[in-house]
Amino acid sequence: MSSSIWSSLPFVAIWSVGYWAVHVPHLLFLSLRNTIKPLRPVPQWSYRLSMGTAVLRAVFRYIGALRYQQPLQLTPGRSGDRFVRIAPPADASLFRGVFGAPSAMAKPAPVSAVWSPAPVVAPSSSHPSDGRRRKVVIYAAGGAFVTGFDPEMSSRFTSALVTSEHFGATNLLFVQYRLATRADPFPGGVLDLFTAYQHVLGLGVAPADIVLIGDSAGGNLVLALLRYLVDQKLPQPGGALVFSPWVEITREAVVKIEHSHTNRYDIMDVPVLFWGVDAYRPKGKALTQEEEGYISPMDHPFRLETPLYIEAGGAEGLLESIVTFAGQMADVKGNRVQFHITEDMPHDFFVAYPFIGAKKESCEALKRAKLFLEG
Structure with missing residues (x-):
């Protein structure tokens, strides 16, 4: 939790009681109103989707008001031997360009991650290869760069999708990248994703057998990692999927979302987006165009060596920017990009599927992505 008035725990407790005293009755009201289909925020939505987005929106508004950040997992806990604490690569020459610039406000650091359903272990005399x-899949979850989630629960939900027959992955590594603060902004999160990628390569997994997946802000980190691997001529993954990627990281872009009709109902609350912009964008230094491209990739398309699948919800606030970015990337000569909109879905329906009843739509998105990557 940030050091502010919220550092007073009694005040937080009192404020929290007041917050939910207002929002619980409102949610109860919505539970009645949403039984009438024409009164739902999007008439095509199911009752479960309508209520799921309303509850998640209330939770994000609460988190954003408190500026609460999920503590990173430092011990195995419930994850047991699936938990791994990854040291940054010993080869310092891997951190160059925007990662190694003396002015970079974030430096390489150990990263926590959780394997699911089981860890990948480097072949050895005690662990021979099974052939x-x-x-x-290396996975980066969303959260506007600033909010985290229970890694055990989140990794299990995501693994259930990507290891199913719809996509066919054997293992998922859920990366707990550091959450952004003004003292630890860009490139912290993408540095951590790069460290996880190097770790998987070090286990003997071929680059072509690695798929990067990210949603929302996690999709932004995946795009930044792809850009870095190309810029520095490093091994490329076999594919990348980004769901509802946040590609325009500016206060002006958030203001547009604030004034859009989707702000009445979409999952991600605008104050959290403002918090994410302010925390992730470095303060007190002039950003180069190269750094801008890494932070806010819209209007900064780049050459890809990896097939890129982009998915968006037709009822999400980020849709306009995602459409523009997908077109920009597809227009770069040599890029292989596929973009799809799932009609009537809110922001980040892929990761929110257990709460909003969007498993069918999420599985269909993965099937499309699989066919694209294999094509």
Whole structure:
């Protein structure tokens, strides 16, 4: 939790009681109103989708008001031997360009991650290879760069999708990248994703057998990592999927969302987006165009060596920027990009599927992505 009036725990407790004293009755009201289909925020939505987005929106508004950040997992806990604490690569020459600039406000650091359903272990005399070909997903979850989630629960939900027949991965590594603060902004999160990627390569997994997946702000980090791997001529993954990627990281862009009709109902609350912009964008230094491209990729398309699948919800506030960015990336000569809109879905329906009843839509998105990557 940030050091502010919220550092007074009694005040937080009192404020929290007041917050939910207002919002619980409102949610109860919505539970009645949403039984009438024409009165739902999007008439095509199911009752579960309508209520799920309303509850998640209230939770994000609460988190944003408190500026609460999920503590990073430092011990195995419930994850047991699936938990791994990854040291940054010993080869300092891997951190160059925007990652190694003396002015970079974030430096390489150890990263926590959780494997699901089981860890990948480097072949050795005590762990001989079983001869199976691994298809490993490295996953970066969303949260506007500033909010985290229970890694055990989140990794299980996501693993259930990507290891199903719809996508066919064998293992998922859920990366707990550091959450942004003014003292630890860009490139912290993408540095952590790069460290996780190097770790998986070090386990003997071929680059072509690695797929990067991210949603919302996690999708932004995946795009930044792809840009870095190309810029520095490093091994490229076999594919990348970004769901509802946040590609325009500016206060002006958030103001546009604030004034859009989707702000009445979409999952991600605008104050959290403002918090994310202020925390992730470095303060007190002039950003180069190169750094801007890494932070806010819209209007900064780049050459890809990896097939890129982009998915968005047709009823989400980020849709306009995602459409523009997808077109910009597809227009770069040599890029292989596929973009799809799932009609009537809110922001980040892929990761929110257990709460809003969007498993069918999420599985169909993965099937499309699989066909694209294999094509």
